Amino acid sequence: MQIAPPAILTSLVKHFLVLENDSPAQQHHRLSPDGHAGMVFYYKARFSAFSNTGPVHPRSFVYGQISQFHDLASGGAIGMLVVVLQPYALQTLTGILAHTFTDQLISLPDIFGAAGSQLEEKIVLAENDQQRLQLIQHFLIHKLQQHPAAGRLLxxxxxxxxxxxxxxxxxxxxxxxxxxxxxxERQFRAHVGLTPKQFLRTMRFQYLLKCIQQTPEASLTQLAYETGYYDQAHFIHEFKQLAGITPTQYLTQTRLLAINFMQLPA
Known part of the structure; x- marks a missing residue:
């Protein structure tokens, strides 16, 4: 479920996502770059990295831009609220240069100290999504008042x-x-966490995924050409780099939870 932010937070937040899966069976998921950093709050079981033997995610964390796909595993019913930030909002939220977070996740207590720990505990104890959203929005409004927003140039x-x-x-x-x-380059490293070239590559890839979803009847060759991939071999190579699978596999072998977040076949 996607939820729009209140007007006061639109410079910081693109949208909120509530993702739930009540299956107790182990499942594998893949996250692809989408040009956004964000925050994650778990209130049920948590994902682990790469496999069920990999490190379990913190209860809450800030994640930076990702430059390639990341695989996750779940071993129980998942419940999570995701704050998808504006591409340039990470430094405004944390007061830390955005490139510090690239391809990383850092727990809220490690970034915000006692305030992060208190928010994490309140989220776990909240009774429903509305309460969780209110807690997070209050926290974000406070942070928005502490750090300057990105400048007009960015x-x-x-x-x-x-x-x-x-x-x-x-x-x-x-x-x-x-x-x-x-x-x-300096502005992008500080506020976005990617180089301009990397960010353009990610945004073009996201546009391709949207076109695939919106026009499933169109041929992949046609969509690749319309989104700037003029060489078929380059198109397939870059798609595999960012999604970990071929375009055909993306269409036929995955269940999408979000445009860049897919459940992989067992």
Missing amino acids: TAAMAHIQQQHGLMQVGQLIQTLHISERQL
Whole structure:
């Protein structure tokens, strides 16, 4: 279930997600890059990394941008609330440079100390999703008042990239924003956690996934061409790098919980 944030949080939060699965059986999932960092709060069983013998996720954590797919395993009924942040919001939330979090997850108590521990405990004790959302929103509003939001340059860059669905070159972005490549790179590392080139690659991939979902009758070759993948071999190679499977397998062998979060066959 996807939930829009209140107006006061739209500069920080893209949306909230509530994900639940009551199956007690072990299941495998895969998370692909989507251009967003976020926060996760578990209130039932937790995912572990890669297999049921891998390290179990903290009860709550902040995760950074991911540059490749990540595999997860669950061994019980999962209940989690995810805060999907705006691409440039991680430093505003934490006061820490965004590239510190790239391909990492860090527990809330490790970042926010006692305030993180208290929020984590309240989420576990909350009786329903509405209570959990209220607790998290109150916490985020407080953090928004503590750290400055991303500047106009970065928000303008994001607006332009999203308008073009990532189908552009870094040079075009530099020309549009009238800044140097070094300035742009520094802003992206600090606030997004990826280089501009990496972020454009991720956004183009996300646009491709949306096109696949919205026009399932279209051929993959046609969709690849329309989303800027002009070489079939490059298209398949990049898809496998970011999703871990081929485009055909994505269509036929997965159950999507979100556009970039899939349940893999047993």
